[in-house]
Structures are given as C-alpha cells and as structure tokens.
Amino acid sequence: MSEHQHSFNSSTILIIEDSELMRSLIGKVLRAFDFGKIESVEDVASAFAVLERAKTDIVLTDWLLEGPSGLDFASKLRRNYEDPLRRTPIVMCTAYTDLARIFAARDAGVNEILTKPFSPQRMYDALFNALFRPRRFIESADFVGPDRRRKQVPIDFPDRRTSIDPSVAI
Amino acid sequence: MQAREATLHIVMTANQNKEKAINRAKKVIESTEADYDKVLANTLAELDDAVRANNFETATRVAQNIAGEASQFGWAAAADVAVTLRNILESPELEMRNQASELALSSLRLIVSKKWKDESSNGGVLMQSLQRMAAKLGVSETPH
Secondary structure, eight states: OOGGGOOGGGOEEEEEOSOHHHHHHHHHHHHHTTOSEEEEESSHHHHHHHHHHSOOSEEEEESSOSSSOHHHHHHHHHHHSOTTGGGOOEEEEESOOOHHHHHHHHHTTOSEEEESSOOHHHHHHHHHHHHHSOOOEEEOSSOEEEOSOOSOOOOSSOOOOOOSSTTSOO | OHHHHHHHHHHHHHHHHHHHHHHHHHHHHHHHHHTHHHHHHHHHHHHHHHHHTTOHHHHHHHHHHHHHHHHHTTOHHHHHHHHHHHHHHTOSOHHHHHHHHHHHHHHHHHHHHHTOOSTTSHHHHHHHHHHHHHHHTTOOSSOO
C-alpha cells in the first residue's frame, strides 16, 4: 500500500492528558482526523491498564502529567514491556523545546515531539509519520526505540551499534 | 499512462482528505481558543480558592493544568507563571511557599485581567521578575 492510501480510520489512539480541557480538545481534533477509535486517560497507570487490555496503534501523551510524566511512560513502555507493545509509536506534546528536553524525549524512545501550541497540520504530520512512516526500531543495551538518526547517511565503515540479541541485525 | 493517472488520483485524493481533516481540526481549535480567556479566569479562581484553603495538592494540579492549557491557547506568560507557581507549591519551605505563591497568584490575576497574553508584552516582564525572585528562593523556573 502506498503511503497515500493510509488513513487514520482503522487506527486506535490513546491520549494521556491530565487536563480535562486539553483531553477534550485533542479528542475532538482526532475525531476531525477520522481516527477509528480514541481512548483517553488522565495518568500513566491508567494508560498501561488500557494498553494491556486493548490493541492500541499509537499513544499521544503530554510530557507534564500529575504523577509519573509522559517521559516516564515512554521509558517504561520501551524498557519493561515485550513486543509488540514496546514498539507502540509515541508522540509527545510539550510546551518546552530546549535541547535537553528534546534529547531526553528522543533517548526515552519517543517517536515524535509536538510543540505547544500545536497546529492541526503539525499534529496530523506527527501522527502520520509515527504511524505510517516508522523509522527502524532499535533494541540495544542502552537504547530501545525508533532510530534516533532521521537521515540515512551512507557510511564507509562497519555499523558499530550492537543488539542485545545477536541474531537481530540493527 | 493509466497507472500514472491512477497514482496521481490516489495522491490528489489523499491530499484533499488531509486538507479537509486539517480544516475541521482548525475549526475545533479556534472555537475552544475563542472562549479560553473565560475558562482561564474560572480556573484561576479555582486555583485561588485551593491556595487559600492550603489545599496544595489541588492547587498544584490546577497550576499544572493552566500551564498546559495556556501554552496551547497563546497565553505564554500565564503558562510560564503557572509552571513557576507549580514549582513553588512543591517547595517544602512553608513560609517561602506562602509568600511566593501569593506573588505568583497576583501575577496571574494581573495577566488575566489585563490580557497580557504573550511574553513580549508586560506579562513577559512580570513573569521574568517573578522567576528571578523564585530563583532567589531556590525554585526552578522550568517543569521537573
């Protein structure tokens, strides 16, 4: 299937957002995007309960949550869960875009970062890229998540990255 | 030739569907944004009540909500003050917490009543002064 034939209408999305207003707004925006099923929860513990009981194609989480943060969620999902759950794409919303935060999100295995105020165009593209244009999923001793390098730059030496499982090529 | 036209048709339809979806979403955001000043005023009153009742758990949650919501709806100065207030409310030093939170609340009230939305306006100057004071008291200006 070409990427132009993909649509959100067969996808299930989970929203993790502790603000009722933002939860409602994001839900309406996702309905405008024609998502097949939209679940929403207030906190990380409830998010894991949903993920464990129902198939979820993508998670959209706020960074700042009451209790464990969206970053804690991403780290736990990537590190503590088995396939295929650990590979669930994660898009994270944040109002703060300093480099340290971007790197922390990337290193926790977040697929896409959405900066507030987010535009519908930017949200659509972030969700589309995470769902339908996934980067290679890396599982190594010190990182689990989508390849942190977005560009495929040819190298003229062997790839030094290693996998936990020697049978899995990175 | 037919295959090329079919591909072109698929691409055009996909682009049109995306544009329609984005336009629907824009309307949703615009309608919520239009009423946000009233929502912010009500949320601020809730925050005020919680701080006065020494209900710091609720106050922290409400300040955090303001931070997330205000940053989405263009009230950058209110969002930044709310983050500072949230950090102040988590401080274990009671006296400092009370004084600094009162100052942050006053700043928020001023920002809301004067509609100082972004950081280039007086809201930004107010927020910077508050953050300088909070830093002196050992409170971080960014979210944890």
